[in-house]
């Protein structure tokens with residue numbers, strides 16, 4: 001019976017950092033988290049912010065967290081992170097149950113005149129080729145049709161939860177209550193509502209907007225591939241986390257109503273909840289927001 005593991009890339013700061021902490025608290029699976037620099041620093045900032053009560057608990061959580069170097073703009077770096085994943089989680093015994101492809105940079109442009117060629121290219125390399133290369137180098141770890149996946153509950157709190165909404169009822173028939181989530185694997189790509197062409201009423205942000213539209217397209221294309229390769233064992237979705245208080249949105253914090261500016265912790269919680277409650281046939285290949293509503297292409 002194949003055992004699950006989780007990929008969070010990147011996890012150095014922002015949503016990925018909070019997500020890694022959340023997954024360490026609320027699941028039982030090992031996690032491969034990636035960063036471009038200061039791996040020991042990232043590792044300790046993730047672990048130190050968890051409320052472990054005993055040294056055994058601390059030890060157990062620490063053993064589940066693996067950090068590896070990964071820069072999505074460098075294929076050798078992707079290849080070596082993938083090799084590390086294969087060493088830690090051999091395909092004969094493990095499958096990738098949750099993959100979060102989150103790399104993103106934002107350089108806002110108001111008009112075409114603001115577009116700097118090299119900066120735009122950097123954005124496209126991180127935001128578009130980034131998730132695509134993560135698919136290339138980590139997609140093989142997703143379960144194939146023939147793999148018997150472990151039905152062990154993935155979402156069983158490993159540690160006491162820390163926020164109020166985390167302790168709310170997680171019920172819901174479709175996603176299942178605690179420990180009952182459907183065992184299909186999900187490859188999630190971080191998009192954004194601005195990537196919706198049909199909902200584009202404001203204009204601007206040419207490169208970032210185009211990059212996030214491309215991510216919605218990539219999630220769909222990859223899901224069509226997974227239908228053949230994995231059947232209902234693995235799906236791909238795109239995701240809009242809302243406006244989250246991270247470095248990426250820093251310039252806009254004071255322009256967003258406080259109740260609409262989420263903490264990274266809340267954003268992480270919602271992301272996992274939406275993944276947990278997606279049904280294979282109905283939800284695969286599409287872009288979902290933090291409320292579970294579709295973001296149309």
Ligand SMILES: NC(=O)c1ccc[n+]([C@@H]2O[C@H](COP(=O)([O-])OP(=O)(O)OC[C@H]3O[C@@H](n4cnc5c(N)ncnc54)[C@H](OP(=O)(O)O)[C@@H]3O)[C@@H](O)[C@H]2O)c1
Pocket residue numbers: 010011012013014015016035036037070071072073102103104105126190191192193240241242243244245246247248249
């Ligand atoms: N924050 C929001 O309001 C918001 C809204 C909609 C969508 N999103 C999307 O959510 C995702 C996460 O955003 P965030 O808010 O957490 O942003 P953030 O705090 O600015 O973090 C960006 C992350 O991307 C990483 N990154 C940049 N270049 C990279 C590269 N070449 N290789 C690997 N990783 C790289 C950064 O790593 P370093 O630490 O090494 O620089 C950092 O971990 C992004 O895709 C973003 O577009 C965010």
